[in-house]
Amino acid sequence: xxxxxxxxxxxKIIGEKDGIIPQEFDEYNHIVHEIHEKILKEKDTHFYFTxxxxxxxxxxxxxAKEIRENxxxxxxxGIGGSALGNQMIQEAINGFNYNNFEFPKLYILDNVxxxxxxxxxxxxxxxKTIFNVITKSGSTVETMANFAIIYTTLKExxxxxxxxxxxxxxxxxxxxxxxxxxxxGIKTLDIPPAVGGxxxxxxxxxxxxxxxxxxxxxxxxxxxxKADKICxxxxxxxxxxxxxxxxxxxxxxxxxxxxxxxxxxxxxxLSSFVDWYRQLWAESLGKQGYGQTPxxxxxxxxxxSQIQLFREGPKDKIVTFIxxxxxxxxxxxxxxxxxxxxxxxxxxxxxxxDMELLGTRAALTKSKVPxxxxxxxxxxxxxxxxxxxxxxxxxxxxxxxxxxxxxDQPAVEEGKNFxxxxxxxxxxxxxxxxxxxxxxxxxxxxx
Ligand SMILES: O=P(O)(O)OC[C@H]1O[C@](O)(CO)[C@@H](O)[C@@H]1O
Numbered sequence: 077x078x079x080x081x082x083x084x085x086x087x088k089i090i091g092e093k094d095g096i097i098p099q100e101f102d103e104y105n106h107i108v109h110e111i112h113e114k115i116l117k118e119k120d121t122h123f124y125f126t127x128x129x130x131x132x133x134x135x136x137x138x139x140a141k142e143i144r145e146n147x148x149x150x151x152x153x154g155i156g157g158s159a160l161g162n163q164m165i166q167e168a169i170n171g172f173n174y175n176n177f178e179f180p181k182l183y184i185l186d187n188v189x190x191x192x193x194x195x196x197x198x199x200x201x202x203x204k205t206i207f208n209v210i211t212k213s214g215s216t217v218e219t220m221a222n223f224a225i226i227y228t229t230l231k232e233x234x235x236x237x238x239x240x241x242x243x244x245x246x247x248x249x250x251x252x253x254x255x256x257x258x259x260x261g262i263k264t265l266d267i268p269p270a271v272g273g274x275x276x277x278x279x280x281x282x283x284x285x286x287x288x289x290x291x292x293x294x295x296x297x298x299x300x301x302k303a304d305k306i307c308x309x310x311x312x313x314x315x316x317x318x319x320x321x322x323x324x325x326x327x328x329x330x331x332x333x334x335x336x337x338x339x340x341x342x343x344x345x346l347s348s349f350v351d352w353y354r355q356l357w358a359e360s361l362g363k364q365g366y367g368q369t370p371x372x373x374x375x376x377x378x379x380x381s382q383i384q385l386f387r388e389g390p391k392d393k394i395v396t397f398i399x400x401x402x403x404x405x406x407x408x409x410x411x412x413x414x415x416x417x418x419x420x421x422x423x424x425x426x427x428x429x430d431m432e433l434l435g436t437r438a439a440l441t442k443s444k445v446p447x448x449x450x451x452x453x454x455x456x457x458x459x460x461x462x463x464x465x466x467x468x469x470x471x472x473x474x475x476x477x478x479x480x481x482x483x484d485q486p487a488v489e490e491g492k493n494f495x496x497x498x499x500x501x502x503x504x505x506x507x508x509x510x511x512x513x514x515x516x517x518x519x520x521x522x523x
Pocket of ligand 1: 219
């Protein structure tokens with residue numbers, strides 16, 4: 077069960093300056109319907125991710141079983157859309173203690189921070205490790221750098237068997253990694269060509285590590301399937317969760333000046349879900365002067381950090397709370413407490429967490445900060461699959477409302493080009509020249 081309560085984004089509650097009047101929804105009926113038809117037509121191209129719930133998972137499950145039987149450590153080497161979803165599923169379903177008690181342990185090597193790299197190497201035994209190198213483009217610099225070190229280390233340590241310690245996940249045709257995998261005879265899984273990195277969590281990108289860690293990937297896809305059925309059926313915004321989330325955020329950004337989208341789960345297992353959402357929303361929609369800056373907040377922690385700003389700072393935010401009804405564990409506060417804190421007596425931690433959400437929500441509403449609440453009965457693979465699908469579709473849909481392409485990321489290339497120039501990569505000599513002009517460093521305070 078997933079419920080979206082959007083009462084507090086409506087003008088009736090927070091006024092017309094910050095809130096939406098129902099007629100504003102109605103104004104978009106026609107365009108939403110057109111986008112809906114377009115999405116249905118593009119299910120084999122841009123919106124191919126909507127077909128992923130129907131895939132056959134047998135190959136992934138068989139491979140995962142073999143890995144569980146033969147390895148103690150599973151290390152993902154990837155970054156962005158090739159890592160955030162793996163972390164998100166793992167944390168949301170297996171929680172934070174998995175690596176302390178279970179095998180195979182999952183580690184994610186995304187950054188090229190040498191200390192992080194070293195810290196992960198310290199935790200694993202390479203002889204008992206399988207490395208899943210994930211990259212849609214097949215050539216991302218951080219992934220290639222980490223892979224190059226691991227590959228050489230493996231080859232030196234295990235000259236006969238090193239290939240058994242590698243699985244590549246990449247585009248079926250394009251890119252360096254695909255070619256290298258063919259040349260070396262390394263097991264390689266496909267990422268469907270039409271699915272971009274940040275929409276790829278429900279392909280082999282995210283499913284293999286999940287299955288290796290014992291997560292029911294069929295249930296994950298069942299949830300996504302359910303969301304697909306609901307969302308494909310209707311273009312009526314108030315009946316379609318993805319369009320509802322998309323249109324609310326679009327109107328908030330374009331008509332009410334809400335240029336920041338805060339996502340604030342009151343359930344820490346959803347912490348990495350927000351990281352995943354951040355890439356999805358930012359990289360897909362931040363184009364041609366449009367977009368909304370995604371901000372992460374965790375309840376209750378950020379009540380003691382960011383809420384002051386959310387309530388009294390610039391009125392440029394829309395907040396999405398996420399509440400999970402059922403906690404796997406709970407702890408009761410004792411009844412014999414000193415009078416000063418006796419108001420806590422008898423409550424459980426979960427009850428306090430929930431009441432704090434209600435309190436914060438009311439405080440934001442009082443300050444006319446538009447907010448919606450997504451309630452999930454239980455954070456299981458089925459509901460997570462629904463949530464993933466809804467947010468992916470909401471993102472694609474919102475991109476079409478903005479009339480931009482939500483599936484590319486042209487602006488991320490330039491920084492990489494300058495870095496290639498600095499690394500002396502062939503063909504990037506002009507970029508190095510341009511870099512030197514831009515890298516002026518004229519006003520510096522040194523201590
Ligand atoms: O999967 P790849 O091709 O290695 O890309 C990793 C990430 O890099 C980006 O291309 C941005 O640089 C993201 O869109 C992507 O998720």
